[in-house]
Amino acid sequence: MEEELLYHYTSLEALYAIISNIKPTSENEAYFTLRATHASFLNDLNDGRLLLEALKVIGINENKLWLSLDRTGYPFVLSLSELCDDLNMWRCYADQGRGVAIGLDKPILDEEYHTYSKGKLDICKYVSKGELVDILKEDGSEKIITDNNVLSLDRLIVDKLLVYKDKSFTAEREWRIHVMDTEDKFRVNPNSDLIIPFKELKIPLAALKSITLGPKCEYERNHFSLSRILSKYSQRIRIQKSLVSLT
Template sequence: MAYHIEKHPAFEALKLDLEKKIVKELQSFNFNKKSNRLNILYHYTDLSGLKGIIENQSFFSSNSAYLNDKKEFHYGVDLFKSAISNYNILNEYQKKIINEIRKELDNKLESYHFVTCFSLEGDLLSQWRAYADDGKGIAIGFDLKNLVEAFNPKASGMLIEYNDQTQKQAVDKIVQTTVSFYESKLSLLESINQEHLYDVIAQEANEIFNKYIGQFKHSSFKEEREYRFDLSIDNDINKARELSYRVSSNNLLVPFLHLKTNLQEELESRKKSYPEEPIDVSLKKIKHKVKLLPIKKLIIGPSLDFELNKKSIIGFLKKNGYSENIEINQSKVPYRI
């Protein structure tokens, strides 16, 4: 919509109900099934990235339109556009809902998703080359369960789906569930005298779609076996968060946000309110299960001196509150530059 419409509070409650229905409908899909093998996530970075992540207890969360897949954001949007175009309209009410949703999707030209990417694989040559300084970096292995806890609820964790057919089936299910849901609530919604009712329904539907657009990528990227955390914001970003910018390795000025652990955010907030309070006192007053980013293991890149880096990394981890017992391995990839 090109203009702002004040929404009745009932829409927020309805959206929560719809989200639950969609989650239930998608339970049978592999990307939503929990696996006992899915317990470590690897983040590839250079040594400067490792230093910043540990010292700041945060990651860069980059705008999804600037990632390695140039069409990634539009790929997800196009899946929903296709589902809308192929929707089997049965009555005039559905026709109105579909038409307004289509208009919203056609106006979706900019990504408001900021993502931090991980892989289920900790020693992939393609990842070393692309994200870890051409093999001169490191893969940080994090405990998935505790990493989700560290960012919940501000960032949503999701396993990426690469299969074309599965993507289509899932998106069709999301669209069908959404349209049917709002059609079933029309009597209620008409009774509250909502201005521009079908425009608002379309906006609500697209907010639902936004949660899934980033979960689908082209099959050519399937080797990455990606898991990501998605930090979504609305158009009026400066009300809540301030964008930063960095220069990427492929010479793009990339907008990003800082994805901080809940503990780190609260520590920084207390520091502003109580600047003289010692850090150990603050930590005792803040109740969070995850105190540090949950590092389980590290894999040192194939183009680095393993023994020297292992020795300094152990000291660096200890200085920043980590156990000396974190597993540190050398990459098995036979790649040197």
Template sequence: MPLTYHYCSLETACAIISNASLRLCDITKSNDSAEITYGYAAAMDSLKRIGLISGSGPTLEFADHWIELLRPEYQTMLREALSRHLLPPNRLCYAVCLSERADQLSQWRAYGDDGRGVALGFDLSTFAQREPSFTVCSDDGHPLETHMMTLYRPIVYGRERSAERFDELAARMARNVHDLRAASAGTQDAVRARLLDATLEFIAATAFCKKRFFREEREWRLAIWGPNANTAGFETLQEGLAHALPRRFPDTVTHARFTVLPRTDRLVPTIDLGLDLGRTLRAVMIGPRCTASEQDIRMLLASAGVGVADVAHSRGTYR
């Protein structure tokens, strides 16, 4: 699995390294206003092709009422998500964006302080090695929520590739619907859980599709789905998720802290995800307009206990 690079200013890089954390932000507050809605267009087409739904918006219908196989609260969530083309109404998707490319001019211009910043190269493969869905428990082990999610994967660009991805996920949902209808009383709960996992991953995939216009970014995303303020017991769930993430990724995640930050005319929910930088920060690319030396960068890394990382200058001559 490739290293993925987070382009940022020197100020942000110093904050990431000194705090040993990456900040994941509510994806609906991203720079691309078409995000999520673009993914849903492909998602809905796939569900129609495989025969799970018909219509859209207020005329949305589920074939043979299969949605009734889910628990009532998930029926409401799925119906609202698909009819309104939004993330589930009781979930927030927190995400951080990275790129496979360590030295890309467009990335420097857009995210790397116009070339004056750096690109931090992370090995986040641990996040791809676990199933997306997991259970959040209270301190005494009582399950609070059985289907929180983490995803780390590349963005799919363009209609054709998006269609392929959603056709695969829709087929998995259809198999689970069939299996649940045929399941005995003793196996229904397990099959229903698989159907819910497949359904939630299908919806989550809408955050991993973009127009071909953006394909040169070669973007990956690390995303965490958490509760929003509309969720019953929101504060308890949020605290449970913060405690669950280090347990789920014990060799990588050190802590998680939720906060809300101002950004011009809006408020942005965020997660500061603590990382073991000695394991995850593997490279630093110095931007083409950045005057920091390799020695400067190594001193910064050493201050955070990162002794083994490749440090190099951009090969660009952009001024």
């Protein structure tokens, strides 16, 4: 049966940190961690705001929205893509093609992340603000809000805040693991002057199926090193080279 994979684009440095810190579990299995970033620190500065703007249009008070966000926690996102070897993804998310795309088994991610308390894997839905307003009216969200149901508003925020994205990002074909939480860690982004909040997500090692080295990432020597690092684990992880031309 053909594999169903989703890809996490990142730097070579980040990949090394990930695979150098694979941990065993009590069940004699293993896992690694990926970082879900606070939504306010993603490349799209409007990420998560589309729903809030649409809710204001249909009549919800802005103060109620902020109170709901305080109750539900901070929004964290791990971005994935259906695209295995895409020029724009290499440029935007993998160190201008010097990074990697980590191929992850979608069914395993589905099984691991299917609840809002732990995190949920969802496909992104690309809409305009006007289209989202219509969706909220059609699915009954407007009635929930006008009934002043606090719990229903909180559930709406948790369920949909990080699922909707602006249509200009459609080409990225994004999926994401999203979670609301009040606990976080911090890191400094070496490419900017930001201290970034993040949350660690445990991923079963069995989900790691492939590593694609970017078009500007040296293949032969990195293939050798990665093979040596991963050789201690019994499962087969494909290491392959990008076929994209990037000069």
